[in-house]
Amino acid sequence: MRTCSVCDREYPRAEPWRCSCGAPLDYAMQPLPDSQPGQFSRTSGVWDFAKFLPMDERVSLGEGWTPLVDAPGWDATFKLESLHPTGSFKDRGAATVIAEALEVGADRVLEDSSGNAGLAVASYAARAGLDAEIYVPASAKDAKVRRIERTGADVVRVEGSRESVTEACIDAVEDGAGWYASHAWNPAFFAGTATAAYEIAAQRDWSVPDAVVTPLGHGTLFLGLYRGFQALEQAGWTDAIPRILGTQAVGYSPIADDDEGGTVPDDAAANDLADGIHIRDPPRGRQIRHAIDETDGAAVAVSAAATERERDRLGAAGFHVEPTCATATAALPEFRERGELQDGDDVVVALTGRND
Ligand SMILES: [Zn+2]
Incomplete structure (x- = not known):
């Protein structure tokens, strides 16, 4: 059973893909384990956390259990x-969304993406033997598109904005092209990204940091972290929820804008480097704002210049990431200046991706 996050209407598991009111759907219940962690397996990727996951099918390419390492130059820990x-x-969410596709009997899955989510969904669909159709911007880099095509997925290039890519994909879903x-x-997908929170807690012996920082576009990791830390607290495995801090790209920053956006001048050029978070109207914006309110x-x-500078700085320290990811560490001084982070705070930053 799934329910609407806005009007509480209830729906069966497989369809529709959103509520008749237009809002996103969520599982009616967050599964919780009825015992303490005890001896913990680290052998099955996100499925080590099966007791928190709402699906029974399993697909894995070895996702999860990413290292949590000290980053002294940033006074933080990197995931x-x-x-x-x-x-x-995105592999976390691809593992669980493709497992869900198997569970509801889908044989063809559709996704629209600027790159990472498309590659992850196409790869996990291939692993599960499902057909995949991935919608990408016509401007997407060839290397990214080729990587998706190698999985055997059908790639549909769409001219225009990132929004037109989503519209084309949704039209195809509405026409019955797939799930x-x-x-x-x-x-x-969000049930899968929540496993990042379970892992962070597990790797810290079931303690939570004061704050976690992540790039914020659709909120795929942002909300996953919030939901995961919430579930851990509800299960009694941890006793607090960290502050969840998000970084957006200048020119594509609906959440930062209503949060007073820091010190971005009105005439600042759009941050075209951080293309993984070019989202002007995230469908789960209401939930993202709620998570910000609830966790303080x-x-x-973040500007393009700061993104580029920070990516170089990360590379010099051995952290090789894509530009979108560099926004997360680039924003640390601003969060500290604004008092969102205090001296001595225990901070985990998600280094989210490496694909160029
Ligand atoms: Zn609704």
Whole structure:
């Protein structure tokens, strides 16, 4: 059973992909384990956390259990999500959304993406023997598109904005072309990204940091972290929820803008480097704002210049990431200046992806 996040209407598991009111759907219940962690297996990727996951089918390419490493130059700890099989944290959600596709009997999945989510969904669909159709911007880099095509997925290039790519994919879903495995809409995807929170807690012996920082576009990891830390607290495995801090790209920063956006001048050029978070109207915006309110979180917008500088700085320290990911560490000084982070705070930053 799934319910609407806005009007509480109830729906069966497989369809529709959103509520008749237009809002995203979520599982009616968050599964919780009825015992303490005890001896913990680290052998089955996201499925080590099966007791928190709403699906029974399993698909894995070895996602999860990414290292949590000290980053003294940033006075933080980094979660190296960039080391995933297809190069980003999206593998967590792809594993669970494709498992859900098997569970509801879908044989063809559709997704729209600027790159990482498309590659992850196509790869996990291939692993599960499902057909995949991935919608990408016509401007997407050839290397990214080729990587998706190598999985055997059908790639549909769409001219225009990132929004037109989503519209084309949704039209195809509405026409019955397949099941929408969306990293923005499908609750199964967020069940998977929540495992990042379970892992962070497990790797810290079931303690939580003061704050976690992640790039913020559709909120796929942002909301996954919030939901995961919430579930851990509800299960009694941890006793607090960290502040969830998000970083957006200047020119594409709806959440940072209503959070007073930091110190971005009105005439600042759009951050075209951080293309993984070029989302002006995230379908789960209401939920993202709620998570910020509930955790005393925040969001800031990061410029292209700061993104580029920070990516070089990360590379010099051995952290090789894509530009979108560099926004997360680039924003740390701003969060500290604004008091969203205090001296001595225990901070985990998600290095989300490595694909160029
Ligand atoms: Zn509704």
